[in-house]
Amino acid sequence: MAEIRIDYYPTHEFEGIKFRRGHTLPFGATMVPNGVNFSVYSSAAISCTLVLFERGEAQPYAEIPFPDEFKIGDVYCMTVFDLDYERLEYGYRMDGPFKPEEGYRFDKNVILSDPYAKVLSGRETWRADPNWDDVYPYRSRLAFEDFDWENDHPLETPIEDLTIYEMHVKGFTSHPSSEVKNAGTFSGIRNKIPYFKSLGVNCIELMPIYEFDEWENSRKNPETGELLVNYWGYSTVNFFSPKAGYAATGKFGMQVDELKTLIKELHKNGIEVFLDVVFNHTAEGDHRGHTISFRGIDNKTYYMLTPEGYYFNFSGTGNTLNCNHPVVRNMVLDCLRYWASDYHIDGFRFDLAAILGRAQDGSPLSNPPLLESLAYDPILAKCKLIAEAWDAGGLYQVGSFPAYGRWAEWNGKYRDAVRKFLKGEPGMIGEMSQRIQGSPDMYSSRGPTASINFVACHDGFTLKDMFTYNEKHNEANGEDNNDGANDNNSWNCGVEGETDDVAINFLRHKQIKNALSLLMVSQGVPMILMGDEMGQTQRGNNNTYCQDTEWNWLNWSLLKSNPDLFNFAQQIIRFRKAHPVLRSATHFRHYDYADSGIPDISFHGTQAWRPDWAETSRVLGFMLCGSHAKAGTIRDETIYVAMNMYWEPLNFELPNLADGTNWYVFANTDMANSEDIHAVGEEHLLENQSAFFVGSRSIVILVAK
Amino acid sequence: MKVTESIVDNIAILNVEGSIDSKTAKEFEKAALSAINSQAQVIIDLSKVEFLSSAGLRVLLMIYRQIKAQSGKVVLVGVSEEIQEVMSNTGFINFFSIAETLQVGIKLLK
Numbered sequence: 001m002a003e004i005r006i007d008y009y010p011t012h013e014f015e016g017i018k019f020r021r022g023h024t025l026p027f028g029a030t031m032v033p034n035g036v037n038f039s040v041y042s043s044a045a046i047s048c049t050l051v052l053f054e055r056g057e058a059q060p061y062a063e064i065p066f067p068d069e070f071k072i073g074d075v076y077c078m079t080v081f082d083l084d085y086e087r088l089e090y091g092y093r094m095d096g097p098f099k100p101e102e103g104y105r106f107d108k109n110v111i112l113s114d115p116y117a118k119v120l121s122g123r124e125t126w127r128a129d130p131n132w133d134d135v136y137p138y139r140s141r142l143a144f145e146d147f148d149w150e151n152d153h154p155l156e157t158p159i160e161d162l163t164i165y166e167m168h169v170k171g172f173t174s175h176p177s178s179e180v181k182n183a184g185t186f187s188g189i190r191n192k193i194p195y196f197k198s199l200g201v202n203c204i205e206l207m208p209i210y211e212f213d214e215w216e217n218s219r220k221n222p223e224t225g226e227l228l229v230n231y232w233g234y235s236t237v238n239f240f241s242p243k244a245g246y247a248a249t250g251k252f253g254m255q256v257d258e259l260k261t262l263i264k265e266l267h268k269n270g271i272e273v274f275l276d277v278v279f280n281h282t283a284e285g286d287h288r289g290h291t292i293s294f295r296g297i298d299n300k301t302y303y304m305l306t307p308e309g310y311y312f313n314f315s316g317t318g319n320t321l322n323c324n325h326p327v328v329r330n331m332v333l334d335c336l337r338y339w340a341s342d343y344h345i346d347g348f349r350f351d352l353a354a355i356l357g358r359a360q361d362g363s364p365l366s367n368p369p370l371l372e373s374l375a376y377d378p379i380l381a382k383c384k385l386i387a388e389a390w391d392a393g394g395l396y397q398v399g400s401f402p403a404y405g406r407w408a409e410w411n412g413k414y415r416d417a418v419r420k421f422l423k424g425e426p427g428m429i430g431e432m433s434q435r436i437q438g439s440p441d442m443y444s445s446r447g448p449t450a451s452i453n454f455v456a457c458h459d460g461f462t463l464k465d466m467f468t469y470n471e472k473h474n475e476a477n478g479e480d481n482n483d484g485a486n487d488n489n490s491w492n493c494g495v496e497g498e499t500d501d502v503a504i505n506f507l508r509h510k511q512i513k514n515a516l517s518l519l520m521v522s523q524g525v526p527m528i529l530m531g532d533e534m535g536q537t538q539r540g541n542n543n544t545y546c547q548d549t550e551w552n553w554l555n556w557s558l559l560k561s562n563p564d565l566f567n568f569a570q571q572i573i574r575f576r577k578a579h580p581v582l583r584s585a586t587h588f589r590h591y592d593y594a595d596s597g598i599p600d601i602s603f604h605g606t607q608a609w610r611p612d613w614a615e616t617s618r619v620l621g622f623m624l625c626g627s628h629a630k631a632g633t634i635r636d637e638t639i640y641v642a643m644n645m646y647w648e649p650l651n652f653e654l655p656n657l658a659d660g661t662n663w664y665v666f667a668n669t670d671m672a673n674s675e676d677i678h679a680v681g682e683e684h685l686l687e688n689q690s691a692f693f694v695g696s697r698s699i700v701i702l703v704a705k
Numbered sequence: 706m707k708v709t710e711s712i713v714d715n716i717a718i719l720n721v722e723g724s725i726d727s728k729t730a731k732e733f734e735k736a737a738l739s740a741i742n743s744q745a746q747v748i749i750d751l752s753k754v755e756f757l758s759s760a761g762l763r764v765l766l767m768i769y770r771q772i773k774a775q776s777g778k779v780v781l782v783g784v785s786e787e788i789q790e791v792m793s794n795t796g797f798i799n800f801f802s803i804a805e806t807l808q809v810g811i812k813l814l815k
Binding site (some may be wrong): 215248 | 728759766
């Protein structure tokens with residue numbers, strides 16, 4: 001067809017470069033026939049210049065001021081013709097007042113990244129020495145948005161059917177024992193898809209993959225002289241660009257294709273992909289930080305500022321994104337829509353999400369427009385939205401996060417209760433009965449699917465360390481062990497650190513199995529931390545954000561040294577999958593509505609039907625009636641779980657089975673290897689059907705067949 | 706970049722020399738599409754290509770689409786290890802058959 005649109009042709013020329021008035025939307029740089037459309041917003045700049053570089057060159061080859069007539073409202077827009085899509089790097093200069101006390105920090109000497117850039121250059125290879133003198137270190141580039149998804153689309157697995165695996169892109173395959181090509185990259189993860197299948201997880205949650213700078217705050221480890229970098233990446237440079245250094249093809253600028261290929265392949269294997277997204281702050285830091293983008297484009301719009309023009313610091317990292325400003329809110333929305341539609345992302349976990357519910361002056365809103373917009377957005381309609389429902393400014397909203405019938409939460413109370421229960425603290429039985437039900441005390445109207453259950457996550461001890469250390473050991477972070485949380489609720493099982501003591505090591509493994517068991521038999525959505533299925537340790541460091549080093553990468557040889565842990569993890573995950581009674585979308589009703597003779601859930605103690613709620617009790621049994629699975633719509637086997645966190649073995653009387661079935665043992669964490677757990681369908685018939693001797697600090701899982 | 710074409714047993718064979726990147730992609734696309742014209746079977750010989758950029762891979766994919774619409778097949782020949790690696794990491798490789806030599810490529814299409 002002939003190209004008959006009249007706007008396919010330039011109207012202006014500047015130093016040989018042809019251009020014309022552009023389109024205001026979409027923001028960012030968009031490939032259009034014959035050229036690229038640039039659009040950028042600033043409410044207070046007095047002028048804007050488009051800066052063009054040939055890829056990798058020290059100086060720009062052109063700087064085109066936006067003619068006044070190209071500005072509509074507060075948006076500068078221009079279509080430039082005959083640009084080389086692949087070799088172009090672009091940025092902006094914004095001129096305007098520098099009056100920090102009034103919130104303005106314009107500086108036309110700085111070349112600024114486009115907040116809507118889809119690819120960023122400058123950090124293409126992880127930890128490659130950057131050019132510290134670059135006039136424009138994080139350069140905006142164009143992305144080809146024509147990926148061939150074939151038939152793929154987000155999987156839309158019901159959230160209660162997910163088992164989430166929280167992982168770090170680099171750490172997952174960087175260790176030499178991973179034995180993959182392209183270690184530490186998206187491509188490396190793709191090589192490990194069979195591993196996810198073998199473990200049984202059906203959702204991976206990637207720690208931040210938005211472009212960040214691993215060199216931010218880099219320094220030497222005072223003990224070893226080793227370089228400390230921003231390994232975790234909770235410090236966004238650009239919200240729309242994937243981290244180039246996480247792609248084997250980042251150096252060719254093909255990270256977009258590589259990441260999409262990974263997601264497509266995961267989807268083919270029934271595995272969903274969640275992103276851990278950081279919208280609470282940016283990498284620009286406080287008033288002493290570098291100007292990269294937002295600060296120089298529209299400081300007052302993008303950041304929450306004190307009346308004196310300093311940065312509110314609810315994130316604990318220097319600044320706070322002004323996410324309930326209507327313009328910033330739209331940027332967050334545009335960004336998530338982009339990841340959902342262009343990358344087929346299945347769900348998002350929002351770091352320090354309580355900040356997203358704060359007003360521009362920092363006060364908590366009862367009806368935060370951003371959270372509401374996300375909850376009702378048509379493109380995000382099937383995406384899982386998960387909040388880390390607290391922030392560093394003291395707002396703790398676990399159980400009360402504004403949910404709009406959509407939002408789930410990292411259930412910090414689940415984590416704390418399970419840890420205390422496992423270490424044998426008194427007074428936990430009442431709370432544990434709530435936690436294993438999907439925390440109806442917290443989510444009465446939202447249902448168990450509001451609760452993302454976890455015992456360990458990236459932030460804190462690994463499961464192994466939780467039972468190896470009483471105290472954090474963060475000296476390697478170079479902050480005199482002052483960083484990281486102190487309320488770990490951990491227990492070293494008798495000796496601080498690694499030991500040859502067989503009994504202690506047995507107990508540690510047992511506790512890991514107890515934790516995995518609890519996760520998998522609790523209603524809600526279980527999340528496992530990468531490596532906990534094989535006893536990964538961080539040497540007692542509970543805040544390894546800066547440790548890009550071998551001991552902090554997943555050590556795959558643990559599969560060989562701890563085969564019992566991996567086997568246990570595999571079987572317990574399969575058990576959850578096999579039993580819909582463990583994955584209810586609605587809360588229990590505590591009566592028999594399926595005419596089975598027993599209620600949907602019942603609690604027990606060492607005596608059947610008589611739970612011991614006393615302060616001194618460390619014992620709880622519960623039975624899930626198979627006829628009530630999925631609110632009585634599916635028939636499952638009845639399951640009984642006995643938990644004894646007392647330091648002595650105890651005899652548990654078993655509930656009678658009136659329907660002619662018998663109790664079979666599926667798991668008993670007190671047993672030595674290979675007797676601790678069985679494959680689904682190969683459970684062992686119990687000789688004594690009326691009682692079970694449950695070992696100290698042990699969990700027993702029975703099924704009725 | 707240079708493209709030469711020949712037809713052997715109703716198979717269009719494109720010999721490419723040089724780099725296929727954003728500067729040459731359009732030219733390559735034009736030459737390739739005119740060469741394959743009505744042929745359903747295509748071999749693209751890349752043994753003299755030292756660099757294949759993102760834009761270059763996209764042209765290959767366009768050719769694949771065109772040929773697929775004619776129920777044909779595309780075989781790539783002489784793909785360097787480095788290019789294969791990039792194609793594999795970015796998923797492009799899934800759309801093509803790859804043969805070490807022209808003879809093997811022709812066999813694949815028969």
